[in-house]
Amino acid sequence: MVGVRVDGTTRLMGIIGDPISQARTPQAINPIFAGKGADIVCVPLHVPADDLATVWAGLKAMPNLIGFGVTLPHKQIVPQLCDSLDPLAARIGAVNVVRREPDGRFRGYQFDGQGFVRGLIAQGVVLQGRDALMIGAGGAAVAIAFALQQAGIARLVVANRTFDKAEALARAVNEATGTSFATAGAPTPESGQLVVNATSLGLNDSDPLPLDVSMLQAGMTVAEVIAKPEITALLRAAEQRGAAIHSGIHMITGQVSLIADHMIAALG
Amino acid sequence: MVGVRVDGTTRLMGIIGDPISQARTPQAINPIFAGKGADIVCVPLHVPADDLATVWAGLKAMPNLIGFGVTLPHKQIVPQLCDSLDPLAARIGAVNVVRREPDGRFRGYQFDGQGFVRGLIAQGVVLQGRDALMIGAGGAAVAIAFALQQAGIARLVVANRTFDKAEALARAVNEATGTSFATAGAPTPESGQLVVNATSLGLNDSDPLPLDVSMLQAGMTVAEVIAKPEITALLRAAEQRGAAIHSGIHMITGQVSLIADHMIAALG
Numbered sequence: 001m002v003g004v005r006v007d008g009t010t011r012l013m014g015i016i017g018d019p020i021s022q023a024r025t026p027q028a029i030n031p032i033f034a035g036k037g038a039d040i041v042c043v044p045l046h047v048p049a050d051d052l053a054t055v056w057a058g059l060k061a062m063p064n065l066i067g068f069g070v071t072l073p074h075k076q077i078v079p080q081l082c083d084s085l086d087p088l089a090a091r092i093g094a095v096n097v098v099r100r101e102p103d104g105r106f107r108g109y110q111f112d113g114q115g116f117v118r119g120l121i122a123q124g125v126v127l128q129g130r131d132a133l134m135i136g137a138g139g140a141a142v143a144i145a146f147a148l149q150q151a152g153i154a155r156l157v158v159a160n161r162t163f164d165k166a167e168a169l170a171r172a173v174n175e176a177t178g179t180s181f182a183t184a185g186a187p188t189p190e191s192g193q194l195v196v197n198a199t200s201l202g203l204n205d206s207d208p209l210p211l212d213v214s215m216l217q218a219g220m221t222v223a224e225v226i227a228k229p230e231i232t233a234l235l236r237a238a239e240q241r242g243a244a245i246h247s248g249i250h251m252i253t254g255q256v257s258l259i260a261d262h263m264i265a266a267l268g
Numbered sequence: 269m270v271g272v273r274v275d276g277t278t279r280l281m282g283i284i285g286d287p288i289s290q291a292r293t294p295q296a297i298n299p300i301f302a303g304k305g306a307d308i309v310c311v312p313l314h315v316p317a318d319d320l321a322t323v324w325a326g327l328k329a330m331p332n333l334i335g336f337g338v339t340l341p342h343k344q345i346v347p348q349l350c351d352s353l354d355p356l357a358a359r360i361g362a363v364n365v366v367r368r369e370p371d372g373r374f375r376g377y378q379f380d381g382q383g384f385v386r387g388l389i390a391q392g393v394v395l396q397g398r399d400a401l402m403i404g405a406g407g408a409a410v411a412i413a414f415a416l417q418q419a420g421i422a423r424l425v426v427a428n429r430t431f432d433k434a435e436a437l438a439r440a441v442n443e444a445t446g447t448s449f450a451t452a453g454a455p456t457p458e459s460g461q462l463v464v465n466a467t468s469l470g471l472n473d474s475d476p477l478p479l480d481v482s483m484l485q486a487g488m489t490v491a492e493v494i495a496k497p498e499i500t501a502l503l504r505a506a507e508q509r510g511a512a513i514h515s516g517i518h519m520i521t522g523q524v525s526l527i528a529d530h531m532i533a534a535l536g
Contacts, residue, residue, distance in 0.1 A: 010312060023275075056326075064314035
């Protein structure tokens with residue numbers, strides 16, 4: 001872990017959550033700031049849910065606080081506190097980064113989906129014109145669906161235990177983008193697809209697999225949102241069947257790199 | 269400058285002020301925390317005077333914020349916001365460190381005087397039983413007078429342009445300590461004395477000298493509160509006349525080391 005230099009001119013980025021000790025943003029983003037010559041340090045801010053409004057006012061009053069990442073339990077409440085929302089964050093209804101804009105206001109952004117895509121691109125995964133299957137229709141899935149559409153994926157099948165949620169997700173993406181990009185469907189991978197696990201199945205050893213791995217084969221790429229374990233049971237099975245695999249760790253790396261650029265861009 | 273490591277478990281110490289870019293506490297104290305294996309990072313918090321109460325509430329609501337240093341313009345207002353004051357800070361009427369106590373409350377402390385004394389001791393300056401002359405009776409002077417009494421200085425003469433202020437300072441110290449330690453007097457150094465400049469004269473090149481340097485001689489130690497320039501015109505003149513000299517930089521070093529120990533002590 002690279003050390004960071006802090007002096008009186010250093011700007012602050014926070015990461016708010018409760019608990020906060022598990023947060024990995026500081027050690028991931030500080031070396032990026034340092035590498036880009038940006039005089040910014042990211043620090044953990046332990047913010048209990050009941051105190052969010054009080055802390056929010058305090059953070060806003062400190063001009064050298066350039067923004068903060070948002071983690072549990074604040075992701076759903078933060079959009080209501082922001083002065084404005086990036087259109088993507090507004091659509092998804094969740095914010096994971098708040099930035100002080102040049103006019104001093106706090107604007108909410110959402111980088112889950114773009115971070116996932118940046119991670120895929122950084123690993124050389126082909127997206128343009130490819131079909132994709134996504135398991136899951138929760139918060140991360142919505143963000144990823146929008147980002148896959150933007151990244152040039154041709155068609156997306158959304159599979160979810162609750163079929164209605166998959167249909168609602170597909171409809172939302174299609175309406176917002178004016179396309180027929182997404183459809184709700186079965187969790188059945190097809191030849192050459194990018195297969196995305198956007199559920200939390202795999203976080204625990206005892207979780208069932210999110211899909212029938214006997215259908216995975218060479219030519220497919222199986223990608224995870226789960227970063228810990230770095231290689232889930234799904235990825236292990238996919239690799240055994242000859243599919244390319246993509247760990248959730250790349251989503252974190254991709255997202256942190258995007259967020260670093262985004263924070264630096266506001267310094268002017 | 270040593271780099272600091274920040275992760276999710278790192279505790280925060282702030283330094284509040286407006287402006288804040290000139291603050292030297294972070295780069296001075298972070299290497300001390302690192303050297304002691306304390307997982308603490310000190311960061312600058314830019315807090316405009318009008319927003320102090322708002323920021324105060326926000327800082328208090330974040331349990332991993334262990335306290336903060338206080339610089340201009342907040343030193344006089346902070347005592348009113350603290351939940352309690354260390355007796356020394358209460359006497360002096362100014363706070364330069366606020367610490368979150370184990371019960372969660374914010375208590376105000378004042379380390380100017382003790383920092384000055386720790387700097388003298390670290391440089392091997394003899395204090396026990398010695399007489400001292402102090403020029404100045406402002407905030408720093410009050411803190412230093414108390415600290416010199418505690419450090420074993422035998423008698424202190426306080427010289428100030430406004431004689432009444434020198435008398436008030438001497439009276440306050442004597443009453444608080446139940447001694448006749450301090451007297452108001454002329455700025456006339458005597459053989460063997462510790463001579464302290466506790467005025468701001470010397471900050472600027474054009475400032476007059478705080479006392480008649482022709483009276484300085486070998487056997488005296490001339491000490492500064494001014495750290496920049498590191499060697500003031502007074503110290504240069506004192507050295508030329510054979511007196512020992514002690515830069516204001518040692519007060520900063522002494523204070524930062526004290527404050528680091530003080531913050532670590534509350535972590536339990």
